[in-house]
Ligand code: SF4
């Protein structure tokens with residue numbers, strides 16, 4: 001691959017990394033199950049004892065785990081984000097391999 | 108690997124007298140030397156760390172959405188994050204040698220790496236980018252939720268993984284670690300005052316023709332952190348990967364222990380952005396403390412009344428700017444005070460003396476996280492059991508009683524204050540002692556350090572909330 005093509009390829013990819021990362025954060029935000037301080041008036045805020053900084057002062061510092069569900073459910077998994085990350089990282093690796101024809105792994 | 112130009116040797120006027128007689132060279136110990144020269148080092152530690160990291164990321168993105176039951180949250184924020192500054196002060200930046208992100212970067216680089224030189228922009232502004240990332244991540248932790256939300260933590264780790272993969276795929280050596288990683292920036296700052304020092308023997312290097320430590324040879328690749336041991340004047344970047352110990356044909360490398368913080372006394376070329384990071388870390392520890400203690404809610408309510416909104420983004424951002432800005436302004440004020448005594452520009456004093464705050468930074472950081480480690484430590488074990496479907500034992504997560512933790516926090520702050528105060532004094536003596544301006548240069552920083560220590564002590568007297 002020509003030097004200039006590589007440069008363009010690299011710049012596009014790096015811009016995409018930034019864009020994708022931004023999108024990831026926004027999506028993760030939208031998918032957020034417990035946003036500290038954001039659900040001040042929510043009636044169920046205390047279900048996540050740690051969701052509001054400063055509100056669950058331990059009186060004795062003996063933070064009991066009593067009642068903690070040992071089999072908590074895996075809610076809120078955003079597989080689009082996870083899958084997107086994996087796909088995107090694969091794309092980076094493939095592009096790097098293409099930009100460097102002599103690379104060992106992908107000739 | 109592309110052979111980059113070896114960094115220039117420092118000019119004679121940049122050469123510093125080293126603080127004091129060095130301790131025994133640890134590489135004279137056969138066992139230590141054999142371990143560091145082994146081809147298995149540090150890979151043998153990297154692999155298990157990477158496996159644990161993979162489990163933690165999986166738990167964070169796909170495990171329980173409640174932080175209380177998530178092993179990833181406990182492993183990351185109750186165990187790893189509090190241990191990091193302790194490792195840094197004892198072993199310098201060794202964490203970076205075994206860091207899973209760097210391992211991923213190394214592997215990607217070996218496989219498809221384009222080995223491009225580091226862009227000039229990164230070399231020039233990398234530390235500023237690290238400063239900005241650090242501030243942004245702390246801010247987003249509070250408004251989006253990273254520490255207390257497993258999905259937020261998982262997203263952060265995936266973002267960093269994307270960065271290291273891109274860096275390893277396109278750029279040479281550990282570009283990410285040296286110029287972009289926010290944790291690397293923090294580690295570099297703390298490692299300056301760490302208890303280990305790697306250096307080369309000037310007499311041996313003087314006649315060296317190979318410069319294998321930088322360029323690499325058949326025994327080991329060149330320094331991954333772009334360091335040239337012959338001219339390295341601080342431990343901010345060296346991660347003790349031991350490549351140079353393996354590759355140097357002249358047995359020039361030495362490894363010494365030193366009293367933590369001595370590395371801050373004689374910084375050759377102080378940089379404003381590095382001192383800025385030191386004071387920003389102080390602000391970050393304040394933010395973390397304030398938002399976890401009992402006075403936070405009254406502060407938030409008062410602020411809501413003043414700005415007329417309950418929007419947390421707005422109220423937190425205002426608090427954040429104040430908590431980050433005040434220490435920076437205070438350091439500027441002290442630098443201006445020192446200017447009256449030593450005649451140097453305020454920014455020059457800022458850059459020169461900002462490093463002296465690192466011991467207090469470290470003490471505050473460790474003290475804050477010691478609470479999480481010792482008051483919530485058992486949650487790591489409990490959530491680990493939950494991974495295998497075991498019932499979580501009822502009872503306290505504390506390893507140590509609160510009064511004991513508080514006592515340890517106060518001792519740490521006292522040690523940090525002494526370390527910072529003495530570092531400021533040594534910097535003043537080294538730079539202005541010849542002109543008889545040591546006291547005038549030191550006093551403003553001495554006052555600042557005492558004020559910052561007092562704020563830390565006050566914050567640690569208040570009860571703090573848990574992470575888990
Ligand atoms: S450390 Fe070894 S390889 Fe590097 S310049 Fe000195 S003698 Fe040469």
Ligand code: SF4
Pocket residue numbers: 305320329330331332333334335336344345346347348349350351352
């Ligand atoms: S100076 Fe030596 S030990 Fe330090 S990072 Fe470079 S090669 Fe590794």
